[in-house]
Amino acid sequence: MPHPLIPDLRTLASQVAASAGFQVCGVQLLSHRIPMTLQVQLRLADGGDVNLDDCASFSGLLDAALEAGELLQEAYVLEISSPGIGEELSEDRDFRSFRGFPVEVRYTDARTGTEARREGLLLERDATTVHLNVRGRTVRLPRSDVLTVRLVAPTEG
Missing domain, CATH: 2.30.30.100 (SH3 type barrels.)
Structure with a gap:
C-alpha cells in the first residue's frame, strides 16, 4: 500500500520540476528505513535523460521546497535519479x-x-x-x- 503522503509529495515535486524544466516520473517514500528515504525519478521536460548535475541541482530545489512545505516531519534522505533500466x-x-x-x-x-x-x-x-x-x-x-x-x-x- 502506498504511503498516504505520496500524492502530496508527487504534487510538490512535480511543481518544482516543472519550474526547473524537468518532469517527475516516479515518487516513492520508503518509510521503513531509518531515516526514511524519499526517492524521486526525474527526466527532462522534453523527455530526455537527466545527468548527475541535473539530479544534484533538482535535489537542492526540492529539498528547499520540502523544508518550506513541512510535509515530512521526520528526518529523511532525498534520492534523485533517472528512471533508468526497468522503466x-x-x-x-x-x-x-x-x-x-x-x-x-x-x-x-x-x-x-x-x-x-x-x-x-x-x-x-x-x-x-x-x-x-x-x-x-x-x-x-x-x-x-x-x-x-x-x-x-x-x-x-
Whole structure:
C-alpha cells in the first residue's frame, strides 16, 4: 500500500520540476528505513535523460521546497535519479525514445486467456499493435492484450 503522503509529495515535486524544466516520473517514500528515504525519478521536460548535475541541482530545489512545505516531519534522505533500466513504457514518447531497446511485454494470450511474457527488441507501437523483433522475426501483439511493456537489461547471446 502506498504511503498516504505520496500524492502530496508527487504534487510538490512535480511543481518544482516543472519550474526547473524537468518532469517527475516516479515518487516513492520508503518509510521503513531509518531515516526514511524519499526517492524521486526525474527526466527532462522534453523527455530526455537527466545527468548527475541535473539530479544534484533538482535535489537542492526540492529539498528547499520540502523544508518550506513541512510535509515530512521526520528526518529523511532525498534520492534523485533517472528512471533508468526497468522503466515501464507508457507514453508514445517512451515508445519512440526506446525503439530498438530490449523490452519484456506482459500480455494476455488470446488463445489461452492467461498472462504471458515475451522479450524482444522494441520496434514500434502503433494504434493497434506492439511490434517486437524476436530473434530476427517481427512479432505483433495486439495492443488491447498488452498489460505492460518494460525495459530490461540486454541478454548475452
